[in-house]
Amino acid sequence: MKTYHQKPSEVQRDWLLVDAENQVLGRLATQIATLLRGKHKPTFTPSLDGGDFVVVINAEKIKIMGRKADQKVYYRHTGYPGGIKATPYKMMLAKHPDRILRIAVKGMLPKNRMGRHLMGKLRIYAGSKHPHVAQQPKVWTPR
Structure with missing residues (x-):
């Protein structure tokens, strides 16, 4: 029996x-x-992008467990010496609630050009409104 490999078409x-x-x-x-x-x-x-487009709504209402709301910190670097910036979870949730989920998903994808391409298929919105009604997205319920 041969292994099936999907073609891009x-x-x-x-x-x-x-x-x-x-x-x-x-x-x-x-x-x-x-x-x-x-x-x-x-x-x-594995070597082909065969996934779906994902639209996430209500990102501002996501939960985290335990004391992470007080302890979790997001770090980034400006590229200059001494340029490390720290943003607590609560401030990130208030200013950019979509970035919290975007950072978490990005860390779970491959660290190569495929992962960067897959991130382009993810749309995250803080509220319940989104501009993708014309694509007729199917409602998906997490398990």
Whole structure:
């Protein structure tokens, strides 16, 4: 029996709508990363982008467990000497709630050009409105 390898012309991409309200950050991020890669499909091919487009709404209502709301800190570097910047979770949630989920999903994707391409198929919105009604996204419920 031969191993099946999907061709780029055979890829079927759907638009999926994920509601992040009352979902745990890490668990939701792993499931979104699986949808972006296409690992939920029987035609999964590791070297090919066979995943779906994902639209996430209500990112501002995501939950984290334990004392992470007080202890979690996001770091970034400006590129200049001594240019490390730290942003606490609560400030990030207030200013940029979409970045919290974006950073979590990015960490669960491959660290190569495929991972950067997959991030382009992710759309995150803080509120419940999104401009992708024309794509008729299917509602997807996390497990």
